[in-house]
Amino acid sequence: MTNRQTAISTSEGAILECRGIERRFGGIVAVTGVDLVIQPQEIFGLVGPNGSGKTTLTNAITGFYPPNVGTIRLAGEDITGTAPHKVAKLGVARTFQNLALFNGMSVLDNILLGRHIHMNPGIFHTAFYWLTAKREEIENRKIVEEVIEFLQLESIRHELVDGLPIGLKKRVELARALVAEPQMLILDEPMAGMNQEEKGYMSRFILDARAERGVSVLLIEHHMDVIIGICDRMLALNYGEMIASGIPKEVVKDPRVIEAYVGGSHG
Amino acid sequence: MFYRLSGVHHANYVSDSRIFKVPADRNLAIFVFLFGLAAPFLLPSLYLNSYMLPWLIWTAAALGLNLVTGWAGQLHLGYAAVMAVGAYSAIHAARFGVPWEFALIIGGLASSVIGSLFAFAALRVKGLYLALTTLAMQFVMDWVLTHSPAISGGSHASLQSPTLALLGQDITSDTGYYYVAFGWCLLVTIFMLNLKRTGLGRALVAVREKDFAAAILGVNSFYYKILAFAASSFIAGVSGALLVATFFFLAAPEQFSVAVSIQVLAMVIVGGLGSIIGSYLGVALILLVPGLVNGIVAGGSQSLGMQINVETLAHIPNAVYGALIVIILLIEPLGLGKLYGNIRDYLMVWPFDQLRK
Numbered sequence: 219m220t221n222r223q224t225a226i227s228t229s230e231g232a233i234l235e236c237r238g239i240e241r242r243f244g245g246i247v248a249v250t251g252v253d254l255v256i257q258p259q260e261i262f263g264l265v266g267p268n269g270s271g272k273t274t275l276t277n278a279i280t281g282f283y284p285p286n287v288g289t290i291r292l293a294g295e296d297i298t299g300t301a302p303h304k305v306a307k308l309g310v311a312r313t314f315q316n317l318a319l320f321n322g323m324s325v326l327d328n329i330l331l332g333r334h335i336h337m338n339p340g341i342f343h344t345a346f347y348w349l350t351a352k353r354e355e356i357e358n359r360k361i362v363e364e365v366i367e368f369l370q371l372e373s374i375r376h377e378l379v380d381g382l383p384i385g386l387k388k389r390v391e392l393a394r395a396l397v398a399e400p401q402m403l404i405l406d407e408p409m410a411g412m413n414q415e416e417k418g419y420m421s422r423f424i425l426d427a428r429a430e431r432g433v434s435v436l437l438i439e440h441h442m443d444v445i446i447g448i449c450d451r452m453l454a455l456n457y458g459e460m461i462a463s464g465i466p467k468e469v470v471k472d473p474r475v476i477e478a479y480v481g482g483s484h485g
Numbered sequence: 486m487f488y489r490l491s492g493v494h495h496a497n498y499v500s501d502s503r504i505f506k507v508p509a510d511r512n513l514a515i516f517v518f519l520f521g522l523a524a525p526f527l528l529p530s531l532y533l534n535s536y537m538l539p540w541l542i543w544t545a546a547a548l549g550l551n552l553v554t555g556w557a558g559q560l561h562l563g564y565a566a567v568m569a570v571g572a573y574s575a576i577h578a579a580r581f582g583v584p585w586e587f588a589l590i591i592g593g594l595a596s597s598v599i600g601s602l603f604a605f606a607a608l609r610v611k612g613l614y615l616a617l618t619t620l621a622m623q624f625v626m627d628w629v630l631t632h633s634p635a636i637s638g639g640s641h642a643s644l645q646s647p648t649l650a651l652l653g654q655d656i657t658s659d660t661g662y663y664y665v666a667f668g669w670c671l672l673v674t675i676f677m678l679n680l681k682r683t684g685l686g687r688a689l690v691a692v693r694e695k696d697f698a699a700a701i702l703g704v705n706s707f708y709y710k711i712l713a714f715a716a717s718s719f720i721a722g723v724s725g726a727l728l729v730a731t732f733f734f735l736a737a738p739e740q741f742s743v744a745v746s747i748q749v750l751a752m753v754i755v756g757g758l759g760s761i762i763g764s765y766l767g768v769a770l771i772l773l774v775p776g777l778v779n780g781i782v783a784g785g786s787q788s789l790g791m792q793i794n795v796e797t798l799a800h801i802p803n804a805v806y807g808a809l810i811v812i813i814l815l816i817e818p819l820g821l822g823k824l825y826g827n828i829r830d831y832l833m834v835w836p837f838d839q840l841r842k
Contacts, residue, residue, distance in 0.1 A: 235510045246720075280702075282697065301700070301705075302697070302700035302701055303699075303700045303701075303702075303703050303704060303705045303706075304703075305701075306700070306701055306702055306703035307703050311701070311702075312701055314698065318695050318697065318698030319698075320690055320691055320694040320695060320698070322690065322694065322759075323687070323690055323692060324692075327687055327690075330684075330687060331687050331688070331691055331699075331702050331704075332702055333705055334684060334687075334688060334691075334702050334703050335702070335703035337684045337689055338684075339683060339684030339685040339687075340712070341685065341712065341715075341716050343683060343684070343685065344676060344679045344683045344685045344686070345676050345679070346682050347679040347682075347683060351679070351683045351684070352499070352502075354501060354684075355498075355682065355683060355684070356498045356499060356502070357502075359502070360498065363498075367630060394655075398702065398703070459637070471679055
């Protein structure tokens, strides 16, 4: 496979490096032989039809379903099979396809939870709030407020997340991921169900997040216009295998990608 | 009305992270605090001792259960057993000659250790299965208490509590007992109010709501579940010890039976999961309403000249109190705390409630 070479590229200084990832569920092979290298400050697209293994791959990276075969390195450090909460501490943040905000909490509290890994919550901090926790809470609040301003969430910060429209919920989730100050940001279909205008906003936020905060992004999307518009490189999966990778404009012309998405248009 | 938001501005984050952001809330809290402080001079000692004191101690205990059930979302049906561990450890320590201050802490820590064992069950099972597991542990505790004379105090299975003494002062008066209960309830309440605005509270809610999403934010749900059980058990242990030291004066296994576990859970659920004021109201309803209804029924029947036999008289309060619980939960499944919140939200915009979102 010649295309594979471009996806592998050089692993020197890569922020995320996956080699030969395979994940099986019983007899079903969800992902096999996937190589993926993401360079610092790169926006990397991951596409594929439903069930092609995109989410399984992100779950392998974030530790929910450790790969059966293969290694995952974050900034050179082997994180294969590390528990999700430890992966988070190492600097990986993600959003979920089906949203995973905490209902019953305000937007502000949800985003503050993103600061968890930078805080030191405990019984004594809570009991003696005025001695220790107060300063910590205020300091982290300042950082959260920067992101709230960045994502234009000021007007809803004290509202409960339960009743927000989906576009805003996705934005709150992005804010929660960003305040963790991750090295690697994994966005699982951040624009699902959005209209053209909302998609435009979200794309702009992702580009700005890279420009201002220097994050690397792994972006899973079905909207090809977004992938072509903002991704530096991309990888296409089908039935858990890599079918094409490289510069988005070229990958989307690949006959195998077209076949996987629309089913043999080159007939 | 009353709870007015206009003119309340928070110009910095310190002010925005206050416990009571609305002046009316703060004033109400100060009023309740002052009333609690002055209660011994306002109320006859009978009311003070048989209503106010148990109310405060059970509220502290219910807040502890609320921490683990309301915040961390773990059903707990063995809470009375954890209280028993604290009560018996503290009293044995005090009888052994340990000063009461340390005896209470020993009781709390012993409860923490045993209570954390419950947490290990919570890490494996959830929901109804956890309820059943904790219930089983309650029965084990009951059995151990009734079958080991060394713990429960001989053939009568009762253990005399030595005279309570704090900071070198023997506490023997009703007023003294009341202030001990008041102080403990105040401490627990402040802890819970702080929990609402710190990372620990947020992490617990995260574990309750979506543990996978909590994990990806770096929240170790294993650790926080144990922490929730340990903290709540500490509160349970000290509350149990104080209950015996200031109210029962004699520890007996049936004070911490499975029925009591269910009663505390009822207090928390009727009051409202995750609501602090709800715990106060829930305890009041479960603890005080039966007596109140009893008084009303007895007084009413007497003044109307009706002859109600003793058995009916004993059943009516139970029926009324059961019906009250059902009615309250039907009106507002989130309990009395939410009911209070609804009234407060309504008053906040009254008379301009058409402007409400």
